[in-house]
Amino acid sequence: MATQNKPKQIQCGYCQAGNPVPPFASVVTCDSCGMSNELKSGKVLENHHMLSIYFSGSELQELVPQYLSKFVGVPSDFADKTIFKEFELRMMPFWVFKFSGKTQYKGIGKYVNSSQGSRWSKSIDIRRRPEQGNIDMDQTCLVFGYPEQHREIRDEKIPVGSKEAFDINAVKREAGVIYDTEIGYDDAYGFALGQVKSRHQQLIYREIVQIDGMNQDIDLQEVSYLHVPFYRVTYSYGNWTGEALVDAARGKVLRAEYPISKGHRIWGLGAIILALAMIAGGIILALVLPAWNIAGYVAIGIFAGFLIFGLKETLTKKKVAAE
Numbered sequence: 001m002a003t004q005n006k007p008k009q010i011q012c013g014y015c016q017a018g019n020p021v022p023p024f025a026s027v028v029t030c031d032s033c034g035m036s037n038e039l040k041s042g043k044v045l046e047n048h049h050m051l052s053i054y055f056s057g058s059e060l061q062e063l064v065p066q067y068l069s070k071f072v073g074v075p076s077d078f079a080d081k082t083i084f085k086e087f088e089l090r091m092m093p094f095w096v097f098k099f100s101g102k103t104q105y106k107g108i109g110k111y112v113n114s115s116q117g118s119r120w121s122k123s124i125d126i127r128r129r130p131e132q133g134n135i136d137m138d139q140t141c142l143v144f145g146y147p148e149q150h151r152e153i154r155d156e157k158i159p160v161g162s163k164e165a166f167d168i169n170a171v172k173r174e175a176g177v178i179y180d181t182e183i184g185y186d187d188a189y190g191f192a193l194g195q196v197k198s199r200h201q202q203l204i205y206r207e208i209v210q211i212d213g214m215n216q217d218i219d220l221q222e223v224s225y226l227h228v229p230f231y232r233v234t235y236s237y238g239n240w241t242g243e244a245l246v247d248a249a250r251g252k253v254l255r256a257e258y259p260i261s262k263g264h265r266i267w268g269l270g271a272i273i274l275a276l277a278m279i280a281g282g283i284i285l286a287l288v289l290p291a292w293n294i295a296g297y298v299a300i301g302i303f304a305g306f307l308i309f310g311l312k313e314t315l316t317k318k319k320v321a322a323e
């Protein structure tokens with residue numbers, strides 16, 4: 001792998017402190033003052049927010065085992081024997097766009113003309129007619145800062161309404177690490193605008209079947225660069241180690257790995273033995289008694305499924321709990 005001799009640096013546009021530029025970053029948040037510098041424009045972003053870090057590492061020691069207690073196969077002594085090793089607070093980046101959008105449309109709609117038919121039947125008669133209407137709504141769009149990585153965070157419903165001004169000291173108090181977006185402002189804006197337009201179109205097609213004309217006016221009301229706190233927690237249970245991801249603003253476990261209890265794996269082993277026996281039986285049946293041919297093959301098929309289930313349960317030592 002090629003190494004760069006000189007790590008790229010950027011001077012903060014607000015406090016002039018030097019900051020390293022991570023590969024692929026579009027924005028660099030200054031480690032000294034907490035202002036965010038956009039690389040492409042060289043400007044300091046005006047609106048930089050965060051969600052407060054309400055949960056600390058020590059609280060997660062209860063939260064994670066509590067969350068896992070409802071999943072099947074978790075060892076019963078998991079809460080007592082688990083040793084928490086690391087709590088890494090990550091401030092993850094989102095762009096937040098607020099739009100107000102208006103669309104006037106006209107086109108062709110369908111309606112049902114249920115005029116009286118004969119005495120015995122009603123004729124249902126679908127007709128078309130020109131229609132027009134308006135869509136007028138405000139919409140908030142979030143764009144997660146990473147196109148590929150950290151997928152488990154992207155689809156989270158972020159409670160944007162509770163955002164506060166970004167506070168670098170609050171992040172430092174919890175030894176948080178700031179992650180900056182790889183998606184620049186322009187791309188994020190384009191993506192969000194596309195979301196608004198497709199939402200309008202979706203709503204129009206609920207009313208009419210064909211659009212003949214449209215007059216659209218979509219205004220950006222507000223944009224914010226938002227950091228949302230997540231904990232990556234690592235823990236061990238005997239020789240086993242696993243990790244969990246927790247939303248630190250709401251204390252919600254997004255995913256957590258857990259070891260499979262011995263009892264659960266014995267079940268898996270039982271399934272394997274049973275399946276092997278039945279498959280053997282099926283083969284014998286199919287070979288010895290031609291009349292039972294089909295039944296034999298069906299049995300082999302069913303118990304092959306059983307075998308796969310058993311193998312999976314026995315060999316997996318780690319499972320992921322996620323909702």
Ligand SMILES: [Zn+2]
Pocket residue numbers: 012013014015016017030031032033034035
């Ligand atoms: Zn600075």
